[in-house]
Amino acid sequence: MEMDALAFSSDDLVHLTLEMFLEQDFTTKVGVSVEKLQKFILCVRSCMFDNPYHNWQHAFDVTQTTYCISLHWAMDRTLTHVEYFALIVSALCHDLEHPGVNNPFLVSSRSDLATLYNDRSVLENHHCCRAFQLMLHSEILLVSHFDNADYITFRAVVLQNILATDMARHGEYTAKLKRRVDPNTPAEEKGVDKQFEMEILIKCADTSNVLKPFP
Numbered sequence: 054m055e056m057d058a059l060a061f062s063s064d065d066l067v068h069l070t071l072e073m074f075l076e077q078d079f080t081t082k083v084g085v086s087v088e089k090l091q092k093f094i095l096c097v098r099s100c101m102f103d104n105p106y107h108n109w110q111h112a113f114d115v116t117q118t119t120y121c122i123s124l125h126w127a128m129d130r131t132l133t134h135v136e137y138f139a140l141i142v143s144a145l146c147h148d149l150e151h152p153g154v155n156n157p158f159l160v161s162s163r164s165d166l167a168t169l170y171n172d173r174s175v176l177e178n179h180h181c182c183r184a185f186q187l188m189l190h191s192e193i194l195l196v197s198h199f200d201n202a203d204y205i206t207f208r209a210v211v212l213q214n215i216l217a218t219d220m221a222r223h224g225e226y227t228a229k230l231k232r233r234v235d236p237n238t239p240a241e242e243k244g245v246d247k248q249f250e251m252e253i254l255i256k257c258a259d260t261s262n263v264l265k266p267f268p
Contacts, residue, residue: 139210
């Protein structure tokens with residue numbers, strides 16, 4: 054949790070990202086090859102623009118934080134292999150091709166992206182789109198071996214996780230969490246399903262930098 058992404062070179066972060074996937078043995082558990090993972094990670098890095106904040110270092114930082122929290126919450130034991138793989142992939146891709154401006158700016162400036170996504174979660178929809186375009190690229194085909202059921206599960210988790218990072222929905226999530234800890238909430242409504250847990254996790258990781266050691 055205290056790892057400083059800025060202390061490593063860009064190439065180091067590529068290797069460390071790969072190690073997270075290998076440490077969970079996703080090559081065996083979901084059948085994705087090391088070569089495909091390598092190509093995918095390198096393509097994600099190449100698609101992260103040189104922004105002051107939303108850059109490759111941020112993508113790694115959120116992925117690594119997501120991974121650490123998921124282990125702390127023992128999610129590697131509560132999620133299916135496909136769901137857990139999707140969680141780490143969604144963290145890696147959650148800001149893919151971020152232009153360095155926010156959704157209100159894109160909407161008010163009448164940008165092409167805002168027009169394409171009808172002013173709704175513009176950036177997050179773009180990150181989702183580009184993530185799957187990379188995964189489905191003929192030179193990567195990251196999940197081409199998944200059967201239909203696994204692909205549907207994988208895609209749903211990635212989409213919902215990335216869309217959850219839209220800060221316009223932050224109030225929605227805090228309200229849900231407050232209701233779950235409210236003593237007046239009926240017991241049957243206090244449960245947290247796996248998908249909601251993943252969304253909360255990735256949101257925490259995405260905003261976690263302010264809680265890390267100052268240096």
